[in-house]
Every structure is written in C-alpha cells, then in structure tokens.
Amino acid sequence: MARPLRITYQGAVHHVTIRGNNRSRIFKNDGDRDRFINKLAESCRLYEVQLYLFCMMTNHVHLVLSTPKGNLSQFMHRLQTAYTAYFNRRHNQSGHLFQGRFGSTLVEEDEYILKLSRYVHLNPVYTKAHRDKSVRERVEILRNYTWSSYRSYIGLDERLDYIDYNPVLTMMGSSSKKHNSQYRRFVEGGIKDIDAAFIEAKQNARFGIGTSDFQERIQARYESLVQDYDKKEDVSFRQTNDNVSTNEVLEVVLKALQVEPNAIQRRGLNSMVRPVVAYSLCQYAGLTQRQVAEVMGLRSGAAVSIQIKKIHKQQDSDQDLKATLEKIKSQLGDR
Secondary structure, eight states: OOOOOOOOOTTOEEEEEEEBGGGOOSOSSHHHHHHHHHHHHHHHHHHTOEEEEEEEOSSEEEEEEEOTTSOHHHHHHHHHHHHHHHHHHHTTOOSOOBSSSOEEEEEOSTHHHHHHHHHHHTGGGSSTTTTTSOHHHHHHHHHHOOSBSHHHHTTSSOOOTTBOOHHHHGGGOSOGGGHHHHHHHHHHHHHHSOOHHHHHHHHHOSSOBSOHHHHHHHHHHHHHHHHHHHHTOOOTTOOOTTOOOHHHHHHHHHHHHTOOGGGGGOOOSSOOHHHHHHHHHHHHSOOOHHHHHHHHTOSOHHHHHHHHHHHHHHTTTOHHHHHHHHHHHHHHTTO
16 A cells, blocks of 8 residues: 655754554663764754754654754665664664654744744653652652753753753744753743643644644645646556445444444544545455545545554454454455
C-alpha cells in the first residue's frame, strides 16, 4: 500500500515526535540518551537542519526544527536508523524500536512557535509521576531535567552548538541580557496555568498549528498533493473474483463495530469506525482507495490512506481494535 501523504515545506517549522513501538522505552539509561543526542547533533550538521529545541522522555522525543533544504524525511530516516542500530546492538534486541516513521506537524512562527516551545519544555513535569506535585516542586524538577534544551535556554547550562536559540529568544524582548530570565518566567508560568487554548489548537489542528490564513495555505498545499497522489494511487487492491461484495463487507463490519451505517459519515478524533471500514473495504472487497473514498463519502484516495494508517498504528496496542479486526477476518477473510 502506498505511504500516506506527508506535507513538507522547504524552510517550514516542524514539530516532530518519535515514539517507542507499542509505547516501549527508547532509552534504558543515560548512555542511550547521550548516544541519541550525539546522533541528533550529527544528523543536524549533515543535513543542515536548524534545530530550535528538543525534549527526550522515556518512550518518546519532541523536536522543533526547520529544514532549509526540505529534507525532513531524509534527516529523520538517518537519525532513527542510526540510533536503532546502536540500541539493538547495545541491548541485544532486534526489530523495530520506533512506532512507525515519525509524526510531524507544521507550525506557524512567532507566537505559535513560542507557545510550542513552552509545551515541549514542560513535558517532564506533566508526567503522571509529577502531575500532582506542588508548583515549587515541579519548577525544581524542570530546572534539574538534563535531557532537554531547557537548561541551556535559561542559562543553567552552556548553549549547545547544534541548537538555534534566536527564533525563540528574540521574542522575549529587545534586551538580549534579559532573554534567559524572561524565557524562564514564560515557561515556568505555564506550570500552574498551562495554555489550554494552545493545547486544544494543537490537538485539533488538521493541517498545522497557526492562524486561519496559515491553515488555509497548508490546506491548499495538501489538496494539491492529494491530486498528485490520486494520479499515482496504489492499485494493489484491485477486485478479483474472490472478493466479497461491498454491501456484504459493510454489513459485517458495521455489525462487528456495533454501529449504524450513518456512523461512517461522522468524524471523531479517536473513533476507529472509519479506519476499520476503509481497511476492510480494501482488504476484503478489493476496492482501490479511490473507490473506497466514493463509498464512504471521503474526499480522495489519500484521505482513505490516512484512515488506514490509523489501523496499522494502533492494532498492536489496542486490544479491542485487534479483537474487532479478528472478528471481521473470521467472517470475511477466507473467501
């Protein structure tokens, strides 16, 4: 099946996340963390990526960066491959370390990148272990956390030569001497009163984080990619005589999901109805992604690909989803 669309802009700011496969640990000790940082710095120099900030947690990493050469995929492939090779060798493991490739959201500069930097740097104090501690305790934890760029932003550590601090710190005012302390107050102020509006905008942003004008520009770019994608659509799921009818697939799937037919038309942030329907129509009815889009009322084959990606991403960790897919397969898979 063709890869899902990934929107990239030359020179755009990206919020990139990489996560452990099945939420597993990607760092077992400080030696692993040091090696990841070395590979990160090395990859930034090799691909001329501008890294603005980072935060490493036990099972995931946040990066905020831009790619003047428009080479985000190459940069991330090199970083993840190099670290995975080290990790598997060091811990006598094999197979995938990370969950898929990586996640990337486009971010409008100015206030949005500033708020995003606070969100990323505050990750260490919003874990379950620290969520209920006092503000003073969490400030102490944040300032002592060594596996992010925060300490170097507020002057507790020397600046890192592979981090570009200017885009964030210059928004702190005209006096560069006060940038560190102003940024510290800005970030730590979010411990008690996190920017809920920004968090919601980030979670619900379909095309990127920014103003409505920014969203419209990104959407236009997306729709342009959709047109190109549909022309090259993967045709691996062509109908054959062994396929089940579309109506029969829909009947079995909707019964397994325990939903009415109109549920296919409803968008839901965490709903797996449309992903399961899309996947099953391709898998058992032999429809192309473009044909599935017509059946489901989606815009394009690319939109179907995005739905199917959710299945591949969650089926190993979501036992309810796995059971539903097995139930559908038991009724349709042997035809």
